[in-house]
Amino acid sequence: MIKNFKNRPFRYPLAIVALLLSTLVFLAFESNKKAKPNRFKQDPNTVSIPGGSFYMGASDEQIDMAMINRKKVVSVSGFWMDRAEITNDQYRKFVKYVSDSLVYLAIYGGGINQGEDTIKVDWTKATRINQNSKAVIEKLNELLLSPDNRIRGKIDIDPTKLIYKYSYVDLKAAAKASKGLEQSLSNFIVTQTQPVYPDTLVWMRDFSYSYNEPLTRLYFSHPSYGEYPVVGVTWKQAVAFCNWRTNNSNHFLGTSGKSTQKIDGIYRLPTEAEWEYAARGNSKNNAMYPWGGPYTKTKEGRLMANFKPGRGDYFGGNTKDDNIYTTKVKTFTENGFKLFDMAGNVAEWTSSVYYEGGYNFVGDFSPDVQYDAKDSDPLLMKRKAIRGGSWKDIAYNCQVSTRSYEYQDTAKSYIGFRCVLSMAPRVTQ
Numbered sequence: 001m002i003k004n005f006k007n008r009p010f011r012y013p014l015a016i017v018a019l020l021l022s023t024l025v026f027l028a029f030e031s032n033k034k035a036k037p038n039r040f041k042q043d044p045n046t047v048s049i050p051g052g053s054f055y056m057g058a059s060d061e062q063i064d065m066a067m068i069n070r071k072k073v074v075s076v077s078g079f080w081m082d083r084a085e086i087t088n089d090q091y092r093k094f095v096k097y098v099s100d101s102l103v104y105l106a107i108y109g110g111g112i113n114q115g116e117d118t119i120k121v122d123w124t125k126a127t128r129i130n131q132n133s134k135a136v137i138e139k140l141n142e143l144l145l146s147p148d149n150r151i152r153g154k155i156d157i158d159p160t161k162l163i164y165k166y167s168y169v170d171l172k173a174a175a176k177a178s179k180g181l182e183q184s185l186s187n188f189i190v191t192q193t194q195p196v197y198p199d200t201l202v203w204m205r206d207f208s209y210s211y212n213e214p215l216t217r218l219y220f221s222h223p224s225y226g227e228y229p230v231v232g233v234t235w236k237q238a239v240a241f242c243n244w245r246t247n248n249s250n251h252f253l254g255t256s257g258k259s260t261q262k263i264d265g266i267y268r269l270p271t272e273a274e275w276e277y278a279a280r281g282n283s284k285n286n287a288m289y290p291w292g293g294p295y296t297k298t299k300e301g302r303l304m305a306n307f308k309p310g311r312g313d314y315f316g317g318n319t320k321d322d323n324i325y326t327t328k329v330k331t332f333t334e335n336g337f338k339l340f341d342m343a344g345n346v347a348e349w350t351s352s353v354y355y356e357g358g359y360n361f362v363g364d365f366s367p368d369v370q371y372d373a374k375d376s377d378p379l380l381m382k383r384k385a386i387r388g389g390s391w392k393d394i395a396y397n398c399q400v401s402t403r404s405y406e407y408q409d410t411a412k413s414y415i416g417f418r419c420v421l422s423m424a425p426r427v428t429q
Contacts, residue, residue, distance in 0.1 A: 043080065043249065043263050046421050047338045049278050051078035056276055056367070057359065058401045059288040070359040074367050076277050080421035081270065084329035084340045085348065086241070088219070089226035091198070091233070093252055094241050098162045098196050100126050107139050112161070159197035166243045167191045170372070194240040198232035199411040206413045215325065215413075227328040229346045229416040235269075235384045235408035238349045238417040242267045245419060265423035269351040271368040272403070274420060275387045279343070279400040281336030288399045290335040290342040296395045305332050305344030306391050307398050314391070325413075326391050343398035346416035347390045354383040354405035373408060382407045390414035 057071030102112045104126040130136055137144070137155060145158045167189055174188040198220050203212040219225050220232065233241075245252050245267040255261035270278070283292045291304050297316075303309060306327045309316040314324045330340045351370060352358075358369045373382040383405040389397035392414050396402060406415060 041261070041263055043253070043265075043421060045082055045084075046080040046419075047083050049079050049081050049274075049337055049420075051076055052277070052282075054277050054280060055286055056273055056401075059286050059399065072359065072364065074273055074362075074364045076271075076273055076366055079270075079274060080265070080423060081274075081278050081337075081339060082418040082420070083334070083338060085229040085346055085416045085418045087227050087329055088230050090252070091230040091241065092220075092226075094164075094244055095162060095196055097244065097248065097251060098164050099157055100129075102143055102162065103129055103131060103140060103157075106143050107136065112143055160195060162195060162197050163193050164196050164240050164244060165191065165193050166240065166247075168243065172370075192236075192240065194236055196237060196240060198230060198237070199234075200232055202232045202411050202413040212413075227330075228326050229329055229341070231326070231346055231413050231416050232411045233416065234411045235349050235406070237411075238269060239351075241417075242269060242419055263421070263423075265421045267419045267421055269349055269417060270420040271366070271370075272350050272352040272385045272387065273367045275348065275350050276400055278337055278339060279335070279388065281339065281342070283336060288401070290339070290400060291333060292336065296398075303332075305341070305389075305398055307344040307389055308392055308394055323391070342388055342400070344389055344393070345391055346388075346414055347386045347393070347397075347404065348388045349406075349415065349417040350385045350387055352385045353381075354385040354403065375409075379407065382409065384408045386415055 053073055053075040055071055056074045101121045104121045105112050107129060108122070108125060131140070140157075143157055143161050145156055149158070150156070169185065170188045170190050174183070177183060177187070200216050200220050203215040203219065204210075219228070220230070246265070249263040249265075249267070250261040253261060253263075279290050280287070281290050281292065285292070288294050289296065289304065296304055296307075296309070298304065303316040306323065308314050326345055329345070332341065332344070334340050335342055351368070353369045353371045355369055362369060371381060384407070386404050386406050387400075387402070389395075389399075389402065397404065406412060
């Protein structure tokens with residue numbers, strides 16, 4: 001029987017060989033596809049900050065601040081952090097996204113007040129909209145400046161109409177209200193509507209009897225200020241930016257429409273502990289400043305950061321790199337974690353509530369005090385911690401441990417922010 005089988009001729013030898021080869025190739029491709037782990041995509045604007053322990057609090061004795069800035073050993077988990085403060089160019093992407101999405105809703109969504117989330121936009125259609133067309137302008141009437149607010153008859157979008165709508169789950173409220181998942185998720189969904197355009201009048205409001213009109217007119221809108229840190233942004237606007245960046249990281253990176261380019265993580269403001277840990281730059285000597293030393297100038301007399309070195313002196317003798325107000329990000333030396341401007345230039349929002357006695361009761365593992373204050377809450381509960389000092393501050397405010405605050409709905413010409421990124425561990429093979 002075997003003999004007969006061997007002597008039996010094949011009718012289609014070439015077809016069988018081809019079929020076997022194609023099957024093997026398919027199986028090899030499928031097995032390789034399944035075995036391949038998800039690729040880790042890093043945000044090029046951020047740098048990894050490994051977790052660790054450090055002394056949080058004053059680097060030297062401060063008798064008057066002993067209860068506000070008490071020193072203690074704490075530990076924080078690893079995270080990613082923007083190497084520099086958010087710039088005007090980067091924040092403009094947020095403003096343009098909101099503007100373009102509202103234009104889309106005005107034309108294709110039945111109006112900007114239909115309750116539809118501004119995230120749900122068909123960007124293929126949105127990019128084809130000709131906003132200079134008369135037919136389009138007529139449909140955008142509810143989004144444009146009213147005729148009595150136009151200068152020389154120029155038709156433009158009303159910046160007060162640029163409102164970003166987003167929703168999130170209040171996890172703290174859910175954790176307090178239930179032991180598990182027995183309650184409906186809808187009970188803890190919070191929806192926010194946040195105007196996004198910066199308050200450009202801060203340059204004139206913050207400084208009486210000073211001529212700052214050019215900065216009011218040009219600082220945010222002119223391309224020359226693109227690499228300068230954005231200011232005039234409230235804590236609420238910074239939080240909204242983080243939410244937008246989380247959901248639209250590909251848009252932020254200039255690859256809108258490509259879902260494969262999204263960063264798999266959560267952008268947010270840093271806690272006070274995270275900010276101080278990052279600012280210290282892995283320093284082993286508990287130094288006062290991010291550059292690891294107690295001095296604010298180099299041996300050549302150049303400032304180590306953009307701050308106010310003396311009464312009436314905002315230049316510090318270095319007119320090449322320094323400025324009377326903000327400077328371009330990354331102008332001064334980075335710290336041990338490759339972070340720029342952790343001292344000076346602009347102070348930075350954190351996610352933490354400013355409470356004088358907070359250091360006395362916070363835990364030693366990822367310490368933080370947070371509270372999402374409502375508009376009806378007392379003013380005292382709306383204080384958010386800011387860190388790092390600014391171009392208008394003296395050196396003391398630039399120390400890594402110095403604490404200060406501002407109200408969450410207040411914008412200033414010397415406060416900006418940077419994001420941190422929480423990501424799952426890398427997939428290794």
